Amino acid sequence: MDADSFRVRGLGSEEMEPYQLTATQVLEKFKDGSLTIEQYARSLLARIEKRDDAVKAWAYLNPEYVIQQAKELDAVPLEKRGPLHGVAVAVKDIMYTKDMPTEHNSPIYKGDEPKVDASAIMTLRHAGALILGKTTTTEFASTTAGPKTSNPHDATRTPGGSSSGSAAAVADFQAPIGLGTQTGGSTIRPGSFNGIYAFKPTWNAISREGLKVYSLILDTIGFFARSAEDLQLLSDIFLLEDDVPPPTNFSVKGAKFAVLKTMVWPSAGPGTIAALEAGARILKEHGAHVEEIELPPSFDKMPEWRHIVMQTEARPSFLAEYRVAKDKLAPFLVDHVENGQKISRAAQLEALDGIARLRPEIDEIAGRYDAILTPSVVDEAPVGLDFTGDAVFNAIWTALHTPVVNIPGFKGENGMPIGLSLVAPRYHDRRLLVVSEAVGNIFKSEGGWKKQIHD
Amino acid sequence: MDADSFRVRGLGSEEMEPYQLTATQVLEKFKDGSLTIEQYARSLLARIEKRDDAVKAWAYLNPEYVIQQAKELDAVPLEKRGPLHGVAVAVKDIMYTKDMPTEHNSPIYKGDEPKVDASAIMTLRHAGALILGKTTTTEFASTTAGPKTSNPHDATRTPGGSSSGSAAAVADFQAPIGLGTQTGGSTIRPGSFNGIYAFKPTWNAISREGLKVYSLILDTIGFFARSAEDLQLLSDIFLLEDDVPPPTNFSVKGAKFAVLKTMVWPSAGPGTIAALEAGARILKEHGAHVEEIELPPSFDKMPEWRHIVMQTEARPSFLAEYRVAKDKLAPFLVDHVENGQKISRAAQLEALDGIARLRPEIDEIAGRYDAILTPSVVDEAPVGLDFTGDAVFNAIWTALHTPVVNIPGFKGENGMPIGLSLVAPRYHDRRLLVVSEAVGNIFKSEGGWKKQIHD
Numbered sequence: 001m002d003a004d005s006f007r008v009r010g011l012g013s014e015e016m017e018p019y020q021l022t023a024t025q026v027l028e029k030f031k032d033g034s035l036t037i038e039q040y041a042r043s044l045l046a047r048i049e050k051r052d053d054a055v056k057a058w059a060y061l062n063p064e065y066v067i068q069q070a071k072e073l074d075a076v077p078l079e080k081r082g083p084l085h086g087v088a089v090a091v092k093d094i095m096y097t098k099d100m101p102t103e104h105n106s107p108i109y110k111g112d113e114p115k116v117d118a119s120a121i122m123t124l125r126h127a128g129a130l131i132l133g134k135t136t137t138t139e140f141a142s143t144t145a146g147p148k149t150s151n152p153h154d155a156t157r158t159p160g161g162s163s164s165g166s167a168a169a170v171a172d173f174q175a176p177i178g179l180g181t182q183t184g185g186s187t188i189r190p191g192s193f194n195g196i197y198a199f200k201p202t203w204n205a206i207s208r209e210g211l212k213v214y215s216l217i218l219d220t221i222g223f224f225a226r227s228a229e230d231l232q233l234l235s236d237i238f239l240l241e242d243d244v245p246p247p248t249n250f251s252v253k254g255a256k257f258a259v260l261k262t263m264v265w266p267s268a269g270p271g272t273i274a275a276l277e278a279g280a281r282i283l284k285e286h287g288a289h290v291e292e293i294e295l296p297p298s299f300d301k302m303p304e305w306r307h308i309v310m311q312t313e314a315r316p317s318f319l320a321e322y323r324v325a326k327d328k329l330a331p332f333l334v335d336h337v338e339n340g341q342k343i344s345r346a347a348q349l350e351a352l353d354g355i356a357r358l359r360p361e362i363d364e365i366a367g368r369y370d371a372i373l374t375p376s377v378v379d380e381a382p383v384g385l386d387f388t389g390d391a392v393f394n395a396i397w398t399a400l401h402t403p404v405v406n407i408p409g410f411k412g413e414n415g416m417p418i419g420l421s422l423v424a425p426r427y428h429d430r431r432l433l434v435v436s437e438a439v440g441n442i443f444k445s446e447g448g449w450k451k452q453i454h455d
Numbered sequence: 456m457d458a459d460s461f462r463v464r465g466l467g468s469e470e471m472e473p474y475q476l477t478a479t480q481v482l483e484k485f486k487d488g489s490l491t492i493e494q495y496a497r498s499l500l501a502r503i504e505k506r507d508d509a510v511k512a513w514a515y516l517n518p519e520y521v522i523q524q525a526k527e528l529d530a531v532p533l534e535k536r537g538p539l540h541g542v543a544v545a546v547k548d549i550m551y552t553k554d555m556p557t558e559h560n561s562p563i564y565k566g567d568e569p570k571v572d573a574s575a576i577m578t579l580r581h582a583g584a585l586i587l588g589k590t591t592t593t594e595f596a597s598t599t600a601g602p603k604t605s606n607p608h609d610a611t612r613t614p615g616g617s618s619s620g621s622a623a624a625v626a627d628f629q630a631p632i633g634l635g636t637q638t639g640g641s642t643i644r645p646g647s648f649n650g651i652y653a654f655k656p657t658w659n660a661i662s663r664e665g666l667k668v669y670s671l672i673l674d675t676i677g678f679f680a681r682s683a684e685d686l687q688l689l690s691d692i693f694l695l696e697d698d699v700p701p702p703t704n705f706s707v708k709g710a711k712f713a714v715l716k717t718m719v720w721p722s723a724g725p726g727t728i729a730a731l732e733a734g735a736r737i738l739k740e741h742g743a744h745v746e747e748i749e750l751p752p753s754f755d756k757m758p759e760w761r762h763i764v765m766q767t768e769a770r771p772s773f774l775a776e777y778r779v780a781k782d783k784l785a786p787f788l789v790d791h792v793e794n795g796q797k798i799s800r801a802a803q804l805e806a807l808d809g810i811a812r813l814r815p816e817i818d819e820i821a822g823r824y825d826a827i828l829t830p831s832v833v834d835e836a837p838v839g840l841d842f843t844g845d846a847v848f849n850a851i852w853t854a855l856h857t858p859v860v861n862i863p864g865f866k867g868e869n870g871m872p873i874g875l876s877l878v879a880p881r882y883h884d885r886r887l888l889v890v891s892e893a894v895g896n897i898f899k900s901e902g903g904w905k906k907q908i909h910d
């Protein structure tokens with residue numbers, strides 16, 4: 001590959017390699033003819049070749065097939081191109097892709113190649129996306145036992161999970177866009193650990209047909225990107241719409257933010273404590289109204305209920321694998337199917353209905369602010385690849401179905417990235433992204449963590 | 456095929472063809488060696504060959520492949536057989552089967568053959584099921600525009616839908632077990648129209664992974680059978696469990712039933728009015744306590760809310776097909792994706808949350824009785840194949856997530872079958888099946904409609 005020699009003029013004065021571009025930036029290059037999709041693909045493949053030994057983000061990637069797709073996309077005339085034409089997308093390996101295997105990081109599905117696209121993949125391909133390959137995941141996106149993937153910023157640390165590969169690939173400039181999912185904290189947590197934007201839209205705003213199911217009422221598709229702008233692009237493609245179109249002139253000055261530590265705040269480490277304090281301070285310094293709030297006592301049972309819902313919904317989800325190959329299934333999933341915790345149906349329904357009652361309540365609370373600012377993680381990415389980290393701060397919002405964006409910008413005691421979450425009421429996704437872009441720009445310049453391209 | 460010449464001794468004194476056996480009955484024959492799976496398969500295929508011109512229940516059926524599967528199943532030693540070994544199952548053509556096409560009755564998926572099994576199919580195959588073929592459905596199990604299938608009891612009438620083929624095949628003795636789904640009334644309504652048992656378990660008690668999604672919060676997998684016993688068999692395979700094991704000595708005498716006409720009772724035709732009256736009377740005559748109840752006013756908005764939930768959840772579900780081939784999608788699905796009804800997100804959430812609040816309420820009400828007796832349909836199956844009928848009585852229970860069994864037994868003014876629904880609180884599926892068996896036996900002998908095998 002000779003892509004190393006190919007350079008394009010970036011947005012600033014420095015020269016940028018094509019692989020460094022965001023989706024929005026690369027689309028401009030395709031449109032003005034300064035870059036072909038094949039050149040772009042070769043640049044990404046060269047980047048991947050250079051970095052894969054260190055990061056290991058891919059479960060499946062066929063460079064020849066990528067180039068073949070790129071050539072086919074180059075052959076499409078400009079006027080027939082979709083809104084994502086030529087943009088490379090990294091796909092978590094629990095989503096069906098008709099031209100690649102889908103293995104769920106499970107020996108049960110080793111080499112399995114369902115000839116079907118997940119609904120989201122079908123939509124992305126129609127928009128012109130270049131499906132680059134499949135990215136690593138924990139087993140069925142369900143465990144915290146990491147795959148082989150390393151954090152691009154420190155190879156001794158986890159990139160988080162379960163969407164490990166998609167987050168690491170985007171953070172490491174191996175792809176501009178990554179697809180993930182979140183049942184506990186599998187999108188927002190790796191977003192924070194890798195210092196990139198991560199977006200968990202409102203539950204069921206995007207179809208999950210063709211994805212491995214863990215918990216029907218919790219699973220949510222999510223996105224990784226290196227800019228808030230790119231998340232808006234994806235939201236257009238997936239037809240995310242608020243009742244009221246988001247403001248075009250949103251300013252942090254005069255905006256209202258709630259700082260919410262939540263009932264799991266005792267889990268927060270020094271990095272997150274410092275980041276939340278700094279985030280609130282920076283927003284105030286920029287003229288925002290910032291007030292600390294607490295969740296009403298009705299939310300006290302949330303963590304316990306969320307746990308019950310996830311475990312009990314896993315029973316039907318993994319029954320087939322349990323029947324066919326119990327010995328190849330993670331022991332804790334076997335335990336879920338067998339209901340080893342002896343969770344009664346009454347307790348399951350109490351949890352399911354209890355959380356359902358809290359959803360309009362949190363909408364009402366969040367609706368008083370431009371966004372809620374709350375932790376994304378307990379701290380920096382921990383050392384070691386075995387454990388992908390704690391989802392305790394994310395799980396609340398997953399269960400409440402609200403949109404969440406991880407805003408990168410801070411760093412911990414070891415210089416690793418730490419993000420903060422912005423939360424809005426359900427189906428206020430587009431407004432949340434506008435707020436996220438404004439807040440993200442401020443955190444980027446004042447939060448202390450800088451985007452890094454590692455050699 | 457020479458299966459016509461093969462006859463086995465039935466449960467009574469009459470001789471029965473193998474195709475006439477229920478799943479439970481045929482399993483006995485396999486076990487005692489009086490019938491091979493190949494003989495059974497040939498009997499079913501002969502029945503299908505004889506009747507297919509009239510009923511047209513199948514979207515895909517390959518007789519040679521059926522025989523091949525049967526031979527392979529015959530080769531498995533008795534001690535290695537699963538609980539459904541050799542039992543033929545008809546599969547609605549919106550469920551992925553790795554060895555057959557899945558076309559959803561949509562031109563978009565014509566000839567499509569995803570190489571993957573839906574979770575439920577994987578579980579059934581592991582239990583030894585003989586997957587006979589794919590049965591007709593309305594487009595994506597979403598419309599009321601019928602497929603080619605006729606009601607086995609009157610070829611001029613609809614078998615109902617959307618699970619048209621599975622219901623007709625079971626009623627016509629072309630398969631003992633049929634798989635359906637229900638988003639509005641797609642399992643219970645065809646059960647009633649065809650005079651067979653139909654079972655919609657508690658929502659999400661069985662995985663829907665690998666099924667076309669219409670509405671995530673409404674879609675439910677369902678079963679057709681010609682006996683309540685067979686539904687118990689399926690419930691074992693799918694690990695349906697109540698908190699309290701169902702009684703082994705349930706008797707209608709002394710049992711408590713609520714008769715519930717619901718807020719949509721004005722839709723009921725003479726056949727259903729008579730059936731509900733007769734059903735209540737017969738239960739009373741058998742010593743049951745029967746009282747008529749009404750839903751509290753909090754349920755008044757149910758029909759409207761249910762409609763809103765279904766329409767708004769269809770937006771993400773059909774976005775991919777809309778993007779790829781809008782012109783090949785039913786106009787009302789295009790309208791759903793485009794939100795032609797201008798349903799606001801606020802209205803969507805009010806409906807979603809409103810129904811969620813009613814679920815524990817109905818559990819509490821239903822929990823006071825052994826079952827609620829309520830209509831399955833507005834009346835007999837209407838004449839014509841274009842319209843699969845009204846789901847108004849079913850849609851309530853689908854949205855409330857309660858288990859429902861259609862009990863056949865009555866007939867309308869034109870001699871066509873009419874069933875009644877029994878409803879229990881969520882996750883009381885096994886108890887409901889025990890009650891259904893007892894009630895079903897009484898309705899069968901006194902309700903006026905007799906099982907018919909048409910030539």
